[in-house]
Amino acid sequence: MDIRNFPKVTVILRGYTYEQVRSVVEVLAESKFETAVEITLNSPDVFNTIEKISQAFGHQIMVGAGTVLNHEGAVKSIKAGAKFLLSPIMMSKETLQYCKERQIITVPSAFTPTEIYQSFQDGADIVKIFPAARLGSKFISDVQAPLGKLPLMVVGGINGDNAAEYFKAGASYVGIGSGIFNKEDILNQNEPGLKESLSLFQKKIFS
Template identity: 45%
Template sequence: MSITDYPELTIILRGYSFEEAMFVMEELAAMNTSVGIEVTTNNDDFARIITEGNKKFGQQLLIGAGTVLTFSQADQAIAGGAKFLLGPKNFSTPIFSLAKERGVVTVPSAFTPSEIQIMFDEGADIVKVFPAVTVGPTYFKQLAGPFGIRPLMAVGGVTIDNIAAFKKAGVVYFGVGSSMFQKADIQNRNGQAIRKSIQSYLDKLAEAGSEEDESH
């Protein structure tokens, strides 16, 4: 897939059972909206979730893997149909090579300006800045000075209260995990609450985008 098809918002599914993950995906698929679904490798059933998720919802959702730390995890995820790989650290050359060969988007993590540039030089499609909340929106604004607006993803501490500030600072992509849903809503299969939560994030991003357009 091309980076131009990559959605603005990625929802991180960490610590969910197979059944819970399938429930969230089903609700998202019904919304008919463009979001990424990141299934982290520290979910016991991560490969099964990716495989079954793609079988059932692959036409409506962009499903990939997160917390990719090893080549083996990347290989398993791609075998299950993962369309992208995210990690909390730099990716190795073999991971980049495998992903490029299979047409999978790579989103390794970096923190300093030098690390960010190295990952782009290695072939990263998007670079994840993690944990984003540690440096805040101002960091991204400062990076845009020498580097311009790059395809960076803010992950780690992004919430409904600060996502607009990150977007206004020049962030292009966002990954949201534990702050996206109330755990009880997942456990109780409260689909209406799940959809409402996701929509609130999408609305915030749209609102921030329109404000940005008006200021130019």
């Protein structure tokens, strides 16, 4: 899969049930706002959720798995229908190769220039800078000065107020969890609240 088609914004859904995840994805699909959705593996009955959401919305929204910590989790996620995998740590060469053979986009994490460089050398498609807010937006431009333009995703402390700043600094993608939707709205499947939050987020990053 060509990462040039990967959405600039990934919505991270952590710890939610299938019904709660579906309520968010329905709002995203209806809005026509181009996003990817990451369902983290530390969520209840997660592989069933990934499978159902992929089957129902995969033609509209790119659905992937997050918090993938090992090869077993990667295999199960792909079998469930995940089209991309994110991790809070570096991925093994075995996992990166397994995904490449199946055209699954890989997004391992890094915190230093060495980790970023090594992940790309090992075959990563995109590297996630995490936790990005601890480093600041200038880190993105600074690290690309010697290494060149790289497909970097910033995650951790990113929201509607600072996403544009990271894009300007050279980030290609952002991953956002609590920075878009109110947690209570997700838990209660509050559709009007979810729509309002999404609209506000769009206005902030595109203003």
